[in-house]
Amino acid sequence: MAASCCGSCVKGFCQVARRGLLVSVGAGSRGRCIASSGAGSYGRGWPGAGRPLLLGAVFALGGAFGAYRTLQRRFRGQKPLARQEASKLPEENLQLTLYQYKTCPFCSKVRAFLDYHGLPYEVVEVNPVMQKEIKFSAYRKVPILLASAGSTVQLNDSSVIISAFKTYLVSRRGLDEIMSYYPAMKATNDRGKEVIEYGNKYWLMLDEKETRNLYPVKEARVEEMKWRQWADDWLVHLISPNVYRTAGEALASFDYIVHEGKFGTIEGFFAKYVGAAAMFFISKRLKARHHLQDNVREDLYKAVDDWVEAVGHHRMFMGGSQPNLADLAVYGVLRVMEGLEAFDDMMTHTKIQPWYRRMEAAIGQSRVATQHSRC
Secondary structure (H helix, E strand, C coil): CCCCECCCCCCCCCHHHHHHHHHHCCCCCCCCHHHHCCCCCCCCCCCCCCCHHHHHHHHHHHHHHHHHHHHHHHCCCCCCHHHHCCCCCCCCCCEEEEEECCCCHHHHHHHHHHHHCCCCCEEEECCCCCCHHHCCCCCCCECEEEEEECEEEEEECHHHHHHHHHHHHHHCCCHHHHHCCCCEEEEECCCCCEEEEECCCCCCCCCHHHHHHHCCCHHHHHHHHHHHHHHHHCHHHHHHHHHCCCHHHHHHHHHHHHHHCCCCHHHHHHHHHHHHHHHHHHHHHHHHHCCCCCCHHHHHHHHHHHHHHHHCCCCCECCECCCCHHHHHHHHHHHHHCCCHHHHHHHHHCCCHHHHHHHHHHHHHHHHHHHHHHC
């Protein structure tokens, strides 16, 4: 499963846009984010389903417009934490540019990694419908990280980005060499679709001495890899069904754009009601696809409590006194729900809150330490 905002990514507000166009107006089947995670057409089971072309067009335009404008409004003015920071990179003139969907959990994972390590980066928000921002790339998914220092290296897939860049920071080897250890391979997913997968993506390419320094206990490396993969293969699939669990929750996710104004009556209707309806129905398909319980909250609660149990009471993070890559991955996935009912319920009904607050503090402390190093 590619750890990118692609067919396996089923979270975030932006995701309805691409799906709406693919399903309703007959575009190709290579969706991003939620695009290939929900099957069927929005018109099915909806009043007026006998006029699929008209209804499909309305759903497509409404869902795409509403979701994109929602994302745009919600995160306007927010700067990535690490953009304001200096960093001690192996190459002082290395510039990082992250192409992302703000609410994609895979993109959020990469931001959590960059923020925690105090790496300065610029963000390019990709239009989830037109994707003009990544037209330079044959790889048509996000996140994409460009690392430029004279020449430019493109890193694809969130887990590859994190593994390769952690290797880079530890080993000081060139990114070109490091990326050769993460080959792209064609594979077939569980729905029979051909996808691009990456070898070794949970491995850090370190020599024996570097490995011992980073993982004094041998089991720590295996544990980190296991839970990074768990975040990609299971945790991410619980986000959309929980965020859009009920019509009310779906509507609440889009409601604020109406209160902010600056939309006409028709625009407000499409953004709030059609976008929310599209996400609500897609979330039901996702629940069935991933064999979730009728009350999808129970799956979310169990997942995060399993994580807390794995961390244990004897350590602050899975990485010990400091977060490791598994901590950053789980935190990055969960934080896309912040501000929504699903997030509040999770914090209330599970044991995740102490660990989650420690993660927030650890990233904040990393920022302060990096800023002091500049003085």
